[in-house]
Amino acid sequence: MVKQLLSAALLAAAFQPSFADYRGNSEAQAFIKEMQAEKIATQADLDTWFASAKKQQSILDAIARPAEKALTWAEYAKIFLTADRINRGVDFWAEHSETLARAEQQFGVPASMIVAIIGVETRYGRNMGSYRVLDALSTLAFDYPPRAEFFRKELVHFLQLTKEQKQDPLALKGSYAGAMGYGQFMPSSFRNYAVDFDDDNIADIWANPVDAIGSVANYLAKHGWQAGKPVTLRVRVSDNFNESLLNTTLKPDTTTKAAKQAGFTPIEPLPADEPLTLYKLDGEHGAEFWAGTQNYYVITRYNRSRMYALAAYQLSQAIERKYK
Numbered sequence: 001m002v003k004q005l006l007s008a009a010l011l012a013a014a015f016q017p018s019f020a021d022y023r024g025n026s027e028a029q030a031f032i033k034e035m036q037a038e039k040i041a042t043q044a045d046l047d048t049w050f051a052s053a054k055k056q057q058s059i060l061d062a063i064a065r066p067a068e069k070a071l072t073w074a075e076y077a078k079i080f081l082t083a084d085r086i087n088r089g090v091d092f093w094a095e096h097s098e099t100l101a102r103a104e105q106q107f108g109v110p111a112s113m114i115v116a117i118i119g120v121e122t123r124y125g126r127n128m129g130s131y132r133v134l135d136a137l138s139t140l141a142f143d144y145p146p147r148a149e150f151f152r153k154e155l156v157h158f159l160q161l162t163k164e165q166k167q168d169p170l171a172l173k174g175s176y177a178g179a180m181g182y183g184q185f186m187p188s189s190f191r192n193y194a195v196d197f198d199d200d201n202i203a204d205i206w207a208n209p210v211d212a213i214g215s216v217a218n219y220l221a222k223h224g225w226q227a228g229k230p231v232t233l234r235v236r237v238s239d240n241f242n243e244s245l246l247n248t249t250l251k252p253d254t255t256t257k258a259a260k261q262a263g264f265t266p267i268e269p270l271p272a273d274e275p276l277t278l279y280k281l282d283g284e285h286g287a288e289f290w291a292g293t294q295n296y297y298v299i300t301r302y303n304r305s306r307m308y309a310l311a312a313y314q315l316s317q318a319i320e321r322k323y324k
Contacts, residue, residue: 068305073281089319107217108227116316121184129175136178157187181205182212193219238263
C-alpha cells in the first residue's frame with residue numbers, strides 16, 4: 001500500500017507544471033498584474049519577460065556573504081589597493097582626462113575620486129557583471145524575503161528605465177544585486193542620477209565611459225560632496241578615549257572639538273566645528289582609528305560600508321599620486 005501511494009505521488013508530481021521561471025510564482029504574477037495596471041508595460045511583454053526570468057541560487061548565495069561583512073579591513077584593502085588597480089586607474093584617467101576635467105569642473109568632485117569609484121566597482125569597465133539584471137532583481141524581489149520590498153522597487157525602476165531608454169529588459173547585464181554599468185548604478189540611481197554627458201540624447205552607463213564619468217560625478221555631487229574639503233583621516237587616541245563614540249553611524253555625529261575632548265585627535269588640523277564620524281577598523285598592524293567627514297559620508301551613499309568608503313578614498317589618492 002505504501003509503495004502504491006508513493007508511486008501515485010510521484011506520478012502526480014510528474015504531471016505538475018514545473019517552472020524554472022516566474023510563471024508559477026504567485027508574488028511575481030501579482031507584480032506583473034500591477035505593472036500592467038500601471039501601464040509600465042503590456043501584459044504580453046510582461047509575460048514574455050517573466051517567462052524568461054530565472055531564479056539564480058548563486059545570487060542568493062552571493063548576497064548572503066558580502067565582502068564588507070565577511071572581511072576585516074586588512075583583508076578588504078588587499079582586494080582594492082593593488083598595483084594593478086592603481087596602474088589601470090592611471091591609464092583610465094589619461095585616456096579620459098578631458099572628460100574627467102570637465103566633470104570635476106561641473107560637479108566639484110575630484111577626478112581621482114570619480115576614477116576610483118569606477119575602479120572599485122568594475123575595474124574601469126572590465127567587470128560590469130554577468131547576470132541578467134532581470135534575473136537578479138526577480139530572484140531578490142521574489143525569493144529573498146529580507147530585502148524583497150527594496151528589490152521589488154528596484155525592479156519597477158528597471159522596467160521603467162528600459163522603457164524610457166528604449167532598452168531590452170532581457171539584454172541588460174549587471175551584478176548579482178542588479179547594479180549596472182561602469183559605476184554599477186541600481187535602477188533607481190540610474191533614473192535619479194545618470195546623465196547624458198556627451199549630449200547624444202541618451203544616458204548610456206553601459207558602453208559609454210563619458211556618460212558613466214558624468215553620472216558618477218553627478219551622484220556624488222547630488223549627495224552633498226563638498227569641493228575642496230577633506231574626506232577621512234587618521235586620529236590619535238588618548239589612553240582614556242571614549243570608545244562608545246566609535247562605529248556608531250556613517251553620518252557625522254560629532255565635531256572636531258568634541259572628538260578631541262573624547263580622546264580623538266585628527267593627525268591634520270581641522271576646524272573645531274567640522275562634523276565628523278569616528279570609526280575603528282582592524283588593519284594589517286592592528287586597530288586603526290579614523291575620522292570621516294561629510295565627503296566620507298557621501299561615499300557611503302554609494303555603498304553603505306566604512307571599508308568601501310576608505311578603500312575608494314585611498315585608491316583615489318594612490319592613483320592621483322602616480323598620475324601627477
